[in-house]
Each structure stands twice: as structure tokens, then as C-alpha cells.
Amino acid sequence: xxxxxxxxxxxxxxxxxxxxxxxxxxxxxxxxxxxxxxxxxxxxxxxxxxxxxxxxxxxxxxxxxxxxxxxxxxxxxxxxxxxxxxxxxxxx
Amino acid sequence: xxxxxxxxxxxxxxxxxxxxxxxxxxxxxxxxxxxxxxxxxxxxxxxxxxxxxxxxxxxxxxxxxxxxxxxxxxxxxxxxxxxxxxxxxxxxxxxxxxxxxxxxxxxxxxxxxxxxxxxxxxxxxxxxxxxxxxxxxxxxxxxxxxxxxxxxxxxxxxxxxxxxxxxxxxxxxxxxxxxxxxxxxxxxxxxxxxxxxxxxxxxxxxxxxxxxxxxxxxxxxxxxxxxxxxxxxxxxxxxxxxxxxxxxxxxxxxxxxxxxxxxxxxxxxxxxxxxxxxxxxxxxxxxxxxxxxxxxxxxxxxxxxxxxxxxxxxxxxxxxxxxxxxxxxxxxxxxxxxxxxxxxxxxxxxxxxxxxxxxxxxxxxxxxxxxxxxxxxxxxxxxxxxxxxxxxxxxxxxxxxxxxxxxxxxxxxxxxxxxxxx
Numbered sequence: 001x002x003x004x005x006x007x008x009x010x011x012x013x014x015x016x017x018x019x020x021x022x023x024x025x026x027x028x029x030x031x032x033x034x035x036x037x038x039x040x041x042x043x044x045x046x047x048x049x050x051x052x053x054x055x056x057x058x059x060x061x062x063x064x065x066x067x068x069x070x071x072x073x074x075x076x077x078x079x080x081x082x083x084x085x086x087x088x089x090x091x092x
Numbered sequence: 093x094x095x096x097x098x099x100x101x102x103x104x105x106x107x108x109x110x111x112x113x114x115x116x117x118x119x120x121x122x123x124x125x126x127x128x129x130x131x132x133x134x135x136x137x138x139x140x141x142x143x144x145x146x147x148x149x150x151x152x153x154x155x156x157x158x159x160x161x162x163x164x165x166x167x168x169x170x171x172x173x174x175x176x177x178x179x180x181x182x183x184x185x186x187x188x189x190x191x192x193x194x195x196x197x198x199x200x201x202x203x204x205x206x207x208x209x210x211x212x213x214x215x216x217x218x219x220x221x222x223x224x225x226x227x228x229x230x231x232x233x234x235x236x237x238x239x240x241x242x243x244x245x246x247x248x249x250x251x252x253x254x255x256x257x258x259x260x261x262x263x264x265x266x267x268x269x270x271x272x273x274x275x276x277x278x279x280x281x282x283x284x285x286x287x288x289x290x291x292x293x294x295x296x297x298x299x300x301x302x303x304x305x306x307x308x309x310x311x312x313x314x315x316x317x318x319x320x321x322x323x324x325x326x327x328x329x330x331x332x333x334x335x336x337x338x339x340x341x342x343x344x345x346x347x348x349x350x351x352x353x354x355x356x357x358x359x360x361x362x363x364x365x366x367x368x369x370x371x372x373x374x375x376x377x378x379x380x381x382x383x384x385x386x387x388x389x390x391x392x393x394x395x396x397x398x399x400x401x402x403x404x405x406x407x408x409x410x411x412x413x414x415x416x417x418x419x420x421x422x423x424x425x426x427x428x429x430x431x432x433x434x435x436x437x438x439x440x441x442x443x444x445x446x447x448x449x450x451x452x453x454x455x456x457x458x459x460x461x462x463x464x465x466x467x468x469x470x471x472x473x474x475x476x477x478x479x480x481x482x483x484x485x486x487x488x489x490x491x492x493x494x495x496x497x498x499x500x501x502x503x504x505x506x507x508x509x510x511x512x513x514x
Contacts, residue, residue, distance in 0.1 A: 014401050018400050047345050053424075090379065
């Protein structure tokens with residue numbers, strides 16, 4: 001474990017940003033593991049700045065109408081639907 | 093089946109005729125199959141049934157192949173052992189009691205056990221080559237853009253490619269012939285594979301082949317693995333190849349660069365799983381953020397949560413330049429190193445994995461230790477290059493793979509060289 005330990009509060013904050021609930025055991029376990037992993041990531045400091053070539057070109061297709069999934073197929077995996085729409089939780 | 097190779101066993105018949113008529117294929121369970129559930133090894137997608145086929149699946153069917161099942165895998169491709177699957181571990185048919193490697197462990201095990209003639213996996217940081225090495229079969233990670241990713245459930249989309257497994261190089265190459273080529277549904281595909289004939293390249297002719305051996309990829313590797321590797325190089329020398337050592341200083345930073353980039357991309361790609369349009373739903377009432385967070389807590393396993401959180405951290409305000417930007421610098425550096433080394437060698441060779449297969453359950457508790465086992469495979473994904481893992485022999489009865497890396501769209505060269513060994 002590094003001296004620069006990751007606090008349980010930081011783990012909870014990141015989990016909140018990522019919309020993942022964690023129980024207390026998970027928070028403690030991740031805090032320890034993240035300290036090790038982030039310490040290892042620190043070695044990226046030794047990487048020099050590198051010129052990145054950007055000789056890539058976008059590939060565009062003509063903007064033409066074509067068939068896509070019908071709504072019945074698109075809704076088939078949804079836990080809840082209503083009147084041909086996905087139904088989600090309250091936005092509040 | 094004792095090895096738990098498949099998550100779903102279901103036959104999908106292809107066309108009557110075609111280059112793969114009469115061949116059976118196992119398909120990794122993160123590749124969409126219309127009407128057959130595609131779980132990604134996750135509780136999140138336990139009941140998800142895709143309404144369309146991935147491009148590679150459509151091409152398999154057109155080629156006359158019979159799909160025999162959806163193969164087990166580390167959850168969302170995140171692992172090196174196939175043990176992070178929600179559906180349980182897969183035993184290694186070539187080394188019982190050991191992991192089959194990952195994340196495409198079920199695919200490699202299906203070929204090793206004779207449950208399928210061929211298999212498809214996906215390789216984000218070694219997920220085709222590692223299980224190929226651990227199960228004693230052949231696996232190819234194509235050049236980025238050679239094979240369509242349409243219908244592949246994304247994990248690290250700037251890194252991953254779908255790739256074939258076979259018992260021989262020629263078999264794997266014949267499957268690559270079917271899946272390679274441009275696809276209007278994946279704007280990153282290239283036309284290099286449109287008229288290729290990879291199977292015909294499997295001549296085993298290595299006369300005059302110049303092999304570069306990156307010294308950094310042998311350092312720290314298991315002694316038995318290194319010995320087996322050199323035996324295979326000797327065999328290639330006997331057939332007319334020669335080798336010289338090369339140095340790739342950038343690869344010392346490849347593992348951390350790979351994990352920062354892959355986790356960052358994962359945190360974004362997996363944001364779509366909220367239990368509304370598909371996937372596990374908490375079914376809770378109330379605020380949508382809280383509802384999503386509960387569904388994701390229940391639907392994702394430990395390794396997936398770990399990577400989503402670390403990726404979110406690496407991209408968050410104040411840390412982006414420190415981690416993500418430096419990782420992109422490292423990625424460019426790795427590319428330059430490979431280009432330079434490949435200007436003086438036809439192919440680069442190393443052990444595929446620095447270690448023989450772990451025992452089942454041996455390494456789950458230490459994520460960092462597992463990440464480090466990817467040292468020889470991840471640089472190839474960072475550089476967008478093609479690579480092949482071919483059986484090199486055994487150490488203490490455990491399979492060892494030899495990895496060959498070639499220039500972009502140099503699959504034929506890799507197939508020709510590797511076919512001298514299997």
C-alpha cells in the first residue's frame with residue numbers, strides 16, 4: 001500500500017460520479033486496491049512528451065435514408081415500456 | 093460439459109454452402125447474435141437478447157459455419173483468467189485445474205476441447221492471445237480496423253478487435269478470411285482485408301525471415317516459459333529464419349498506459365447500462381441517478397466496478413492531464429518504437445504470456461498482479477498492430493505461447509511465419 005493512500009471518501013465520490021452504489025466493504029477494499037494501482041500509474045510521469053502523428057481521415061458515407069430497427073424490436077429488451085416508448089425512473 | 097465452456101449452448105445454422113460449410117464455431121458472448129442471448133459474462137445482461145447480428149456473425153452464417161454456442165468470458169472482457177464471469181469459471185482443457193486465460197477463455201477452451209473447430213474472441217489487451225497461449229491453440233489479434241466491431245459490445249473501443257482461434261494457423265487464417273474486410277457500419281474499418289487470402293499464406297516458409305526479439309519482453313518472464321520460447325526460436329532458425337535482439341524502451345510503460353486508456357474508455361462505454369433500454373433494472377422508484385446507481389451496483393461484478401471507477405477517476409477534473417494525457421503520450425511512443433523495430437525486422441517475437449497458466453482461484457485477490465501479466469500483449473493494442481499467438485511447447489506440462497507481431501495489415505506475413513510452428 002502506498003503512503004499516498006486513497007481515502008474511502010474519494011472512492012465514494014468517484015462511485016457517485018460513475019453512478020455505481022457501493023457497500024462499505026467494497027469501499028474499504030477498493031480504497032486499498034486503488035492506492036496500489038494509482039501508485040503504479042504514477043510511473044507515467046516518466047513518459048516524455050511525444051509528437052502524435054494525426055494522419056487519419058474521417059470516413060463519411062452519403063446521408064441517405066435506410067431501414068433501421070423497428071420500435072418493437074428496439075423495445076424488446078426494455079424492462080418497462082409505455083405506448084411504444086422506453087419508460088425510465090423519475091427525472092428529479 | 094465439465095469445463096463450463098459455454099454460457100449458452102445453442103446451434104445457429106449457417107448457409108448450406110460456403111468456405112466454412114461443415115465447420116463449427118464458438119462465439120464469445122460479447123458478440124451479438126440475433127435472437128440468442130448475449131450476456132458479456134455479466135449479470136447486467138443475463139437476459140439480453142440482441143435484435144441484430146454482429147457483422148462477423150452475419151459473415152459466419154453466409155460462409156456456411158454452424159455456431160455451436162456463446163462462449164464464457166471475463167465480465168465485459170475485463171480479466172486475464174475468465175474467472176470474473178458471472179456464470180462461473182472455465183477449466184483449461186489443456187491443463188486441468190488451471191485457468192484458460194482471458195478474457196476469451198471459453199472460446200480458446202472450446203477449440204482446445206474439440207467442442208468447436210474454430211472460435212471468435214475479442215482482444216482489447218491480449219484477450220485472444222492470452223487464452224490461445226494458455227490453452228495451447230492459435231489466436232490472432234488483427235490490425236485495428238481489419239475486422240468490423242459492429243455488434244461487439246464495446247469495452248475499450250480504440251483498442252479492441254475481434255479475432256479468430258483455431259487448432260492450426262491455417263484454420264485460424266481461414267476464419268480471418270471470412271470476418272476481415274470493410275463494413276459501412278463500422279467507420280474504423282479498412283479495405284485491406286477485402287480481397288485478402290490469409291489461409292493461402294500458411295505455407296510455413298520462413299526462409300530468410302528476420303525476427304526481432306525485444307529484450308524488455310523477456311525480462312522478468314518465468315524461466316520455463318523463456319526456455320520454451322528459445323526452443324521455438326531455434327526451430328524457426330533451423331527452417332531458415334534468423335534473429336537479432338531489439339530494444340523497445342517504451343514498453344516499460346505500456347501496462348499502465350493501457351490500463352489508464354482502457355479503464356477510461358470503459359467508464360464511458362459502460363455508462364449506457366442503466367437498466368432502462370436493456371439490462372438489469374433495479375426496479376426502484378425515485379430519483380433516476382439513485383435508481384441507475386442501484387441497478388449498476390447489482391448488475392456489475394467487482395472487476396467491472398473497479399475499472400469503471402478508476403476510469404472515471406482518471407478522466408475527472410484535475411487528473412485528466414496526469415493520467416489520460418500521459419497515457420496517450422505513452423501510446424504514441426509505443427507506436428514509434430514498434431515502427432522503428434519493424435523497419436529492421438520482418439516480425440517481432442516474444443513469449444505471449446510471461447507466465448504459464450495460473451491455477452484456478454490463484455490470482456483473483458490481487459488485481460495489480462494480474463494486470464502485470466499482460467505486459468507482452470498490451471503494447472500491440474496500443475500500437476494498433478496485428479499479432480498471433482502460436483503454441484511453442486510446454487513447461488512442466490503447461491502450454492506456452494509464442495507471440496509474433498507484424499506491421500499494420502501485415503497479417504499474411506505473420507500467418508506465413510507462425511505456420512512454421514503449428
